[in-house]
Amino acid sequence: QAKRNGKGRYELFEPAMQERLLRTLDLEADLRRAVERDEFVLRYQPIFDLRDGRIVAVEALVRWHHPDRGIVPPGQFVPLAEETGLIVPIGGWVLREACRRAGAWNAAGRPPLTVQVNLSARQLQEPDLPELVTRALGDAGLDPSRLVLELTESQLLDDTEAMIPRLGELKRVGVRLALDDFGTGHSALAYLRRFPIDMIKIDRSFVAETERDLAPAPSLASAIVQLGRTLRLVVVAEGIETPQQQRRLRDAGCHLGQGYRFAAELPHHEVEALLTGGAAERWR
Numbered sequence: 272q273a274k275r276n277g278k279g280r281y282e283l284f285e286p287a288m289q290e291r292l293l294r295t296l297d298l299e300a301d302l303r304r305a306v307e308r309d310e311f312v313l314r315y316q317p318i319f320d321l322r323d324g325r326i327v328a329v330e331a332l333v334r335w336h337h338p339d340r341g342i343v344p345p346g347q348f349v350p351l352a353e354e355t356g357l358i359v360p361i362g363g364w365v366l367r368e369a370c371r372r373a374g375a376w377n378a379a380g381r382p383p384l385t386v387q388v389n390l391s392a393r394q395l396q397e398p399d400l401p402e403l404v405t406r407a408l409g410d411a412g413l414d415p416s417r418l419v420l421e422l423t424e425s426q427l428l429d430d431t432e433a434m435i436p437r438l439g440e441l442k443r444v445g446v447r448l449a450l451d452d453f454g455t456g457h458s459a460l461a462y463l464r465r466f467p468i469d470m471i472k473i474d475r476s477f478v479a480e481t482e483r484d485l486a487p488a489p490s491l492a493s494a495i496v497q498l499g500r501t502l503r504l505v506v507v508a509e510g511i512e513t514p515q516q517q518r519r520l521r522d523a524g525c526h527l528g529q530g531y532r533f534a535a536e537l538p539h540h541e542v543e544a545l546l547t548g549g550a551a552e553r554w555r
């Protein structure tokens with residue numbers, strides 16, 4: 272009987288598949304509830320000036336504080352949030368919360384700090400995104416130049432012709448735009464000039480490579496740094512884990528970096544401690 276109803280139907284009754292389906296539905300219901308109950312928290316990973324060790328920015332990274340599962344990292348729920356569209360309200364909250372925090376940090380009279388927020392493709396498609404960003408900045412009292420929105424190459428290549436005016440609208444708000452995980456997507460080289468991008472973030476796979484190339488041959492990371500400098504882009508290295516990686520990137524002319532060598536993603540009060548505690552001396 273089951274077989275006559277077609278292959279798809281038959282598969283649904285395989286226990287493994289059914290279990291997976293139920294687990295996904297379960298997670299989806301949980302995620303909807305999480306949006307209503309504000310179960311998300313932000314961690315902030317400092318971005319350092321590799322020349323003098325100052326903290327110049329922080330990247331906001333979302334976590335789901337699940338009542339039973341504990342802290343759930345973005346890799347385990349952002350894909351589902353994107354599929355279901357729940358990333359739109361979640362991402363809106365991330366934007367407001369990150370701006371609010373950065374606004375408060377900048378009101379404390381220290382050297383200005385930039386906050387970087389990751390955006391999903393779904394958010395970029397929302398017509399009111401520029402308004403949401405403007406409002407988040409206004410409510411937080413944060414200068415637009417102190418917000419960087421991080422996008423990935425694949426997001427931009429999905430619908431290139433529509434993306435260019437979209438990014439233009441965001442630029443008119445006054446924020447800066449970064450290409451995240453640079454070098455891992457379909458190459459956006461030809462588009463780097465057409466998109467109003469301000470910053471590239473070298474993916475940590477290239478950063479890890481600088482450790483291995485012990486010969487003086489230039490690494491891909493240093494080639495990316497050169498490319499960025501030629502195009503007058505700010506270059507940030509992601510995932511710096513060792514002093515050697517730090518040294519090699521700095522010597523290649525990369526001015527900014529983040530990674531476990533310096534600091535992991537931290538709760539906001541630990542960022543505050545770093546900001547007031549003169550982190551600079553430690554990383555020179």
Ligand code: C2E
Pocket residue numbers: 316331332333344345346349358362365389390391421451452475509510511512529530531532535536
């Ligand atoms: P990403 O934007 O490339 O963020 C960097 C990731 O690398 C973070 O993982 C961070 O914890 C990790 N990382 C930082 N330093 C090091 C290091 O030295 N070594 C290693 N191995 N890893 C390091 P996380 O927080 O799990 O985030 C993963 C991804 O989830 C992010 O990658 C980003 O694409 C996405 N994501 C995070 N927060 C948000 C958000 O608010 N909205 C959206 N749409 N996506 C987000």
Ligand code: MG
Pocket residue numbers: 330389421451
């Ligand atoms: Mg990022």
Ligand code: MG
Pocket residue numbers: 451452472474509
């Ligand atoms: Mg990245």
Ligand code: MG
Pocket residue numbers: 451452
């Ligand atoms: Mg990423």
